[in-house]
Amino acid sequence: MKHFLSMKDVSEYEIQQLVKRTEDMMLGRKEMVHPTTPVFVANLFFEPSTRTKMSFTIAEQRLGLKPLDFQPEVSSVQKGETVYDTAKTLEAIGASLLVIRHPEDHVVQQVASKMSIPVINAGDGTGEHPTQSLLDLVTIYQEFRRFHGLKVAIVGDVKHSRVARSNAYALSTLGAKVYFSSKPEWQDQTLDFPYLDIDEVVETCDVVMLLRIQHERHDQRQSFEQTEYLLNYGLTVEREKRMKPHAIILHPAPVNRGVEIDDCLVECERSRIFKQMTNGVYARMAVMSNLLEDWGIHNEYQASEREALQPQ
Numbered sequence: 001m002k003h004f005l006s007m008k009d010v011s012e013y014e015i016q017q018l019v020k021r022t023e024d025m026m027l028g029r030k031e032m033v034h035p036t037t038p039v040f041v042a043n044l045f046f047e048p049s050t051r052t053k054m055s056f057t058i059a060e061q062r063l064g065l066k067p068l069d070f071q072p073e074v075s076s077v078q079k080g081e082t083v084y085d086t087a088k089t090l091e092a093i094g095a096s097l098l099v100i101r102h103p104e105d106h107v108v109q110q111v112a113s114k115m116s117i118p119v120i121n122a123g124d125g126t127g128e129h130p131t132q133s134l135l136d137l138v139t140i141y142q143e144f145r146r147f148h149g150l151k152v153a154i155v156g157d158v159k160h161s162r163v164a165r166s167n168a169y170a171l172s173t174l175g176a177k178v179y180f181s182s183k184p185e186w187q188d189q190t191l192d193f194p195y196l197d198i199d200e201v202v203e204t205c206d207v208v209m210l211l212r213i214q215h216e217r218h219d220q221r222q223s224f225e226q227t228e229y230l231l232n233y234g235l236t237v238e239r240e241k242r243m244k245p246h247a248i249i250l251h252p253a254p255v256n257r258g259v260e261i262d263d264c265l266v267e268c269e270r271s272r273i274f275k276q277m278t279n280g281v282y283a284r285m286a287v288m289s290n291l292l293e294d295w296g297i298h299n300e301y302q303a304s305e306r307e308a309l310q311p312q
């Protein structure tokens with residue numbers, strides 16, 4: 001792989017290999033990178049994050065990489081520096097891998113196209129969130145050991161969700177049956193998947209993947225009644241009771257408790273929400289180690305190149 005930007009770019013075989021590598025990382029079956037000379041990874045988050053940023057940082061440490069923390073609010077972004085110049089600067093001063101999150105669609109892809117080091121999309125606007133998708137896939141695979149023929153419902157604010165997009169692409173590549181369920185104004189007709197009513201979803205699907213309501217991407221004038229939303233479109237206690245015995249609940253989080261899902265269901269028996277977060281560390285280890293291997297970044301050639309530039 002050159003970069004990891006979109007689940008649309010990844011073949012069925014590549015996804016399966018990444019799921020397998022994630023499980024290998026989890027079980028300690030895959031050798032860690034642990035380079036002999038420092039390999040720096042720049043975590044360029046231009047938008048808030050808890051899970052993605054922290055799990056990338058842990059994944060980097062576990063692989064023996066050196067995370068470079070970046071906080072846009074105390075960086076030269078405040079002087080008007082662009083995302084591209086920030087990324088190019090990190091590349092110039094020695095980062096070997098860039099992890100970028102940005103509130104605008106396609107910015108990460110545009111930056112990646114001009115870099116000579118690998119770039120991972122850690123979420124771009126309403127675009128994609130491919131490492132979230134990989135950790136979701138791993139969580140599903142842990143449960144069912146297959147994707148083909150599984151019925152997966154992606155429920156909620158589809159229109160504004162990068163998680164919905166990445167998962168719909170990846171799951172359909174893997175042969176799962178993907179359905180959406182959403183309030184009419186949050187449906188996305190650019191994505192060609194059937195919509196089901198939430199009451200049909202809970203009775204027929206193997207995986208119910210809820211989405212956070214992306215208030216920050218909504219028109220401020222939209223009014224919103226939380227309890228009404230839960231009752232009409234969300235996962236209530238009553239609906240959970242009608243789910244198939246083996247069916248599981250996913251949510252990328254952060255969760256709006258009591259809005260997309262009843263508060264008490266977040267940690268119920270069939271919820272895998274915190275398991276998803278645990279899996280995120282291993283999924284990110286798998287993606288980074290794969291990219292570094294494919295680019296040969298941790299090999300001796302690279303190391304001696306960097307040593308030659310150090311002051312005597």
Ligand code: CP
Pocket residue numbers: 048049050051052053123132252253254
């Ligand atoms: N799921 C997810 O991307 O969470 P964060 O925004 O906290 O990274």
